[in-house]
Amino acid sequence: MKILVCISNVPDTTTKITFTDNNTQFNANGVQFIVNPYDEIALARAIELTEGNGSVTVINVGVASTEPTIRKALAIGATDAVRVNVKPHDAWFVAYQIAHYVKQNPFDLILTGRESIDYNGSKVAAMLGELLDIPSVSIIKKLDVNGDSATVEREIEGGKEVLSIPFPFVAGTAEGVAEPKIPNMRGIMSARTKPLTVVEPVAVDVNSNIISYETPAARGQVKLLPAEDAGKLIELLHTEARVI
């Protein structure tokens, strides 16, 4: 089985998000970039599913500075890597580049994370499905392979659906699909020599632009109540905050 795992290069989860140039640019100063945590889950499952029988290619749409993230994915256990050499503009732009690559290099299964923890929000998986005219499931909690189809569990409000899907398809992975893998010494050594192919982007019409950013409004001073005064809290939530 040939699996493609899409990895995005995102600010470490401990990053305090700030902006520069009048709130129009993300402030990457001093920010550590990592493999998007959900993509690590996808990668871990892909490696489990292909053990002794298949390959895992990782693809990233990004400029050369993302290569440490790609090497990390290779160290974790991907077979080879592809980088589409362009700054990712938005989910549509990314999906278009990846779909273009996949049309020339078919895979049985394409995995993404459920969402990238930076700008986007659960769009690449379904867009890829549509661009490739194959099924997509945007948020899955479980993925098992049986012959030429897979059984996946999809999260829904108040429960889950169990689905059977023939290959090829796209799935966005969430927690539960696999435990992230930590690279070992051998992985780190071999990552340096594993193939990383750089391909040039294709032209695509852009249809969205981020104009500016805002951070959530600071809250007022917290009102602290003594432990004995639980009753008072309920009263305040009712009369002052009006939420119960």
Place this chain on the structure above:
Amino acid sequence: MPVLIYAENADGKFKKSIFEAVSYAKAIADQNNTSLTAISIGDVAVDELSALGKYGADKVLNVSNDRLKTFVNQAYASVIAEAAKKEGTDIVVLSNSFSGRGLAPRVAVKLNAGIIDGAVSLPDQSGGKFIVKKTAFSGKAFAFTELTSANKVISLTPNTYKVVETGGTAAIEDFAAEVKEGDFKVMLKEIVRSTDKVSLPDAEIVVSGGRGLKGPENWGMIEELADLLGAATACSKPVSDAGWRPHSEHVGQTGIAVSPNLYIAIGISGAIQHLAGISASKVIVVINKDPEAPFYKVADYGIVGDAFEVVPKLIEAIKQHKAIA
């Protein structure tokens, strides 16, 4: 060109998040001096469909094709795109539900539309632009995003737009959508309902527990408190990692982002990754025995104390409050 809203049903009923999305779509239709068409797919009774008129839908397209009784994102996307073309719509609104996330991007690709996911504001259309505020960085920030395409798809974050009753009535039309065999490759084998009474993404009140609760055996009081408040239960990441609670309850940057009216955090320190998923909550209450816990910096109300003493007191106080009210 009417605005089109996809009214997702859950077992034949529309939830509050759909009334929010219809109200939101109605406001966009008003901005553009146009009408609002809703589309419903699946088995929904006529009464339920016409109730969408109350929130501003002028017309409801009802798709009750046998093949489309259960959700398949590929097929539903085809139907919605077909309806958009027939209606001459240039703006499609959906709710950013779990199903909506699998659907909206496919609709956008079919319509050559730019897409805003997780919208939290109405579009600002001044100066001929179309700019919508959306969540970014998993809740740590917002991005004002401009769509430049002729067609546009917006998915609305639940609990961020108020339901507005306009009191109109909607005409119901059957919509005979074409179905393509190729759209039905995904087979639904089973739906498993969780036993939670209130689903977390829809909840208006969330009671959340962290590692401070020591173990899964102590969740009885969390559930009792949630029950009394009509709230959903949630937890921090280490709690679901340890298997004390299911992964579907984990909120935060790598879990789900919630935007309830009230978020009560009990025994949770307030790590930056946790706060990312809950900062859109309207009111935050923190119960933690450590007065230095970072969570207090973003809280509206707090009780510094031992959860095992404070929570039973809260439960008593709510019972009393209910008895009076």
